[in-house]
Amino acid sequence: MMSNQVHDLDVTNANIPIAISARHCHINEEDFYHLFGRKAVLQKWKALSLPGQFASQQVLTIKGPRGHIDNVRVLGPFRTETQVEISQTDAIKLGVAPPIRMSGDLADSESITLIGTNGIRHKKQGLIIAQAHIHMAVSDAAAFHVKDKDIVTVEISGKVRQLHLMNVVVRVSPDFILEMHVDTDEANAAAIHTHSIGKLIKME
Structure with missing residues (x-):
């Protein structure tokens, strides 16, 4: 090699x-308002290299069977489905086994719990390691x-x-x-x- x-x-x-793509969360509107409140705004913190995409001011906690990781950045704009991307090292810390997938390929992916400032959401799928x-x-x-x-x-x-x-x-x-x-x-x-x-x- x-x-x-x-x-x-x-x-x-x-x-x-x-x-280098650090751990992050793409989010749909329903999950965003549940996690951060109905009056929350997915507001840009800084632009990303892909046109139209941005890191928002919001961060959340992701939780697995073995542990949790704080300050996971939420990206915008809204997606149709919520998707969390982590590394294999993150997966070991959380105690989960997400598949290596392309973005958007979420069928039968790993479950994850999202914790925001206003609520908690358990996702039955949506956690991947990005290929x-x-x-x-x-x-x-x-x-x-x-x-x-x-x-x-x-x-x-x-x-x-x-x-x-x-x-x-x-x-x-x-x-x-x-x-x-x-x-x-x-x-x-x-x-x-x-x-x-x-x-x-x-x-x-």
Whole structure:
């Protein structure tokens, strides 16, 4: 895995910015008002890299059979279904076993309890570990010769470590900008920092 030799792969030369996605919660309106009160407003705290998406001022606590984690940031805008994304390390602390999934794929995912300032909500499903993925505009996908939902490998080379992160999903939309998202466990394993760059390796 750490070798410089990659067999049966077509390596492109373009670089991909990497962003670290910490634990967070996408939320629907019903759950939001139950957790934070009918007069609460999902108000922007800061903009995210994806156009139109933002970190809100609200945070909540997530609770599992073994423990809880405070200050989980709620993201906006509202979603159709509430979804919580954590790392494997978080899952161990909570005592849960969420599947590794793409965002929105929540069928038969793990249960989780959400605790807000105004109420508690137990979700029978909605907890996942997000699969590493790359957001691309249509023009980026054409340049990389990939399409939506392709599976690729990304080579991450740093001063301390080099690794190949496999089973990375390509997501293509006219609304996206080029950026790879990894969770905190993946970032720590690769010693990724802000401004880290990956190189896409397309499966033949």
